[in-house]
Amino acid sequence: MGSPHSPLFSGLNRLNTSLLGRWRGAGTRRPGELRMTHRRERSRPEPPPSPPPSVPPSCSPARPSRRQLRAAAPPPWPPGSMAAAVETRRVCETAGCSSEAKLQCPTCLKLGIQGSYFCSQECFKGSWATHKLLHKKAKDEKAKREVSSWSLEGDVNTNPWSGYRYTGKLRPHYPLTPTRPVPSYIQRPDYADHPLGMSESEQALKGTSQIKILSPEDIEGMRVVCRLAREVLDVAAMMVKPGVTTEEIDHAVHLACIARNCYPSPLNYYNFPKSCCTSVNEVICHGIPDRRPLQEGDIVNVDITVYRNGYHGDLNETFYVGEVDEGARRLVQTTYECLMQAIDAVKPGVRYRELGNIIQKHAQANGFSVVRSYCGHGIHKLFHTAPNVPHYAKNKAVGVMKPGHVFTIEPMICEGGWQDETWPDGWTAVTRDGKRSAQFEHTLLVTDTGCEILTRRLDSIHPHFMTQ
Helix, strand or coil: CCCCCCCCCCCCCCCCCCCCCCCCCCCCCCCCCCEEEECCCCCCCCCCCCCCCCCCCCCCCCCHHHHHHHCCCCCCCCCCCCCHHHHHCEEECCCCCCCCEEEEEEHHHHHCCCEEECCCCCHHHHCCCCCCCCHHHHHHHHHHHHCCCCCCEEEECCCCCCCCCEEEEEEEEECCCCCCCCCCCCCCCCCCCCCCCHHHHHHCCCCCCCCCCCCCHHHHHHHHHHHHHHHHHHHHHHHCCCCCCCHHHHHHHHHHHCCCEEEECCCCHHHHHCEEEEEEEEEEEEECCCCECCCCCEEEEEEEEEEEEEEEEEEEEECCCCCCCHHHHHHHHHHHHHHHHHCCCCCCCCCCCCCHHHHHHHHCCCCEEEEECCEECCCCCCEEEEEECCCCCCCCCCCCCCCEEEEECCEEECCCCCCCEEECCCCCCCECCCCCCEECCCEEEECCCCCCCCCCCCCCCCCHHHHC
C-alpha cells in the first residue's frame, strides 16, 4: 500500500490542508492562521427600562437597588454568542500546553466541530499533523449520515458526491457495507482501535530519515508475514472475473486474513474502511472496495497488507478482467517490467533515489508516465516508515541501501499524464486525465549480495496476469 510522498502519511489520504477564514477583529487572516472566537469589545447597550410595578395609589413603590436592577436586566449578549464564549476560559488543546485559548480552527468552524481552541499560531501548527485528522473524520461521518438514508436493499448510488466532476468513466457504488469486525484474539496494530486510525508509533518517528537495520529475529518475522500476505493475494487473484464486485473480493481477503490469524493492515488505518485496496482502470491506488461488478476489459489492482506477530507484509498485483485490449496488456506488462528492473538493481551501496531513474527510463521508453505523488516505503513493525522510495527520475530520496533494510517498491505507471487527484472519499487516487493506471509491488530485504523478494510467489516465477 503506497504512501503519499510526504513526511506524514495521513494517510494513505491526502487531506486538504488549506485553512480559510479571517481574523475576527484583527484584519485580513493569512492562509494557515486561526480565527479569533470573539469580536472587538463594543460598548454594551443599557438594559431597557422596566415598566413600573402596579401598586395601589396610596402606596409609594420602594426604589430598587442597583444590584436588583442588574439582576433583572437581560444579558447584553445572547447565550452562546462569540462574545459570551470569551467569558469562559478555554485551555489550549495542544498536548502539554495549559495556556488560555481564544483562537479556533476555521476549518473546524466550517465543519461544525466543537472545541478546537488554541492559544497561538505556533501551538496550532505544532498540532496540525494530528488535528487535521478531525477534519477528515467529520467529513467521513457526514458522508456516512448521507449514506445511512439509503437502503442496502435499494438502488445503488453511483453519484454520492453532488457536483464532483469525475476524471474518467469509473463511478463509486454506494452505500458501502459496514466495516467488518476482527476477532479479539487476533493481535492488532496500534491504530486498529484508534478513533482516527492514527498510528502513535509512526507519529513518534515522523520526519526521521533513519532506516532501521532489522535483526535476524525481525527478518524471520518479516519472512513469515510476507509469505502469509502472498497467500492472501493469491486468494484474491482467484476472485477476479467479470461480474464479481470488489466488495466480494474484500470479503474474501478479510476472511483469508482471519483464517491465518492476521489483521488486515489497511482496516482503520487513518480510518480506511476496508481490508484491502482495489483500484480499477483509472484508479492509481487506494481504491475502496464497493458494490460495482468488475466488467469485461477492466484492469484491477488488488493491494494486500497483513499484520501478524508485530510485523506487516505488503504486496500488490494488477489483473486482467476477462479479455482486455492491447493497450491494457502493454500497460500492465510494462509496469511489471519497471518493478523487476528496479528490483534487479537492489543491493548494498545503491542509493534509494537511483530506483526512480531506472523505473522512469523504462516507462518513458514505452510511452508511459510515472506517478509522483505516491512512493514505496520502509516496512516492518511500522506500516509506513523510512525510507521513502520515489519511482520517478531525479528525485531527492535520502539513504543508501544496507543489509537488513526492508522496504517496498511499487511503481504506478499511467497511459497518459502522471498527474493525479483524489475523489471526495479522501482515498481514491485517480489519473487526472481519466486514463488507465497499473501497479505492482513487492516487499524486499537487502542482503549482503543483493536482495530477497519476501512476497514472491512460491508456486510460480510469474505474476498472475501472465497466466490469465
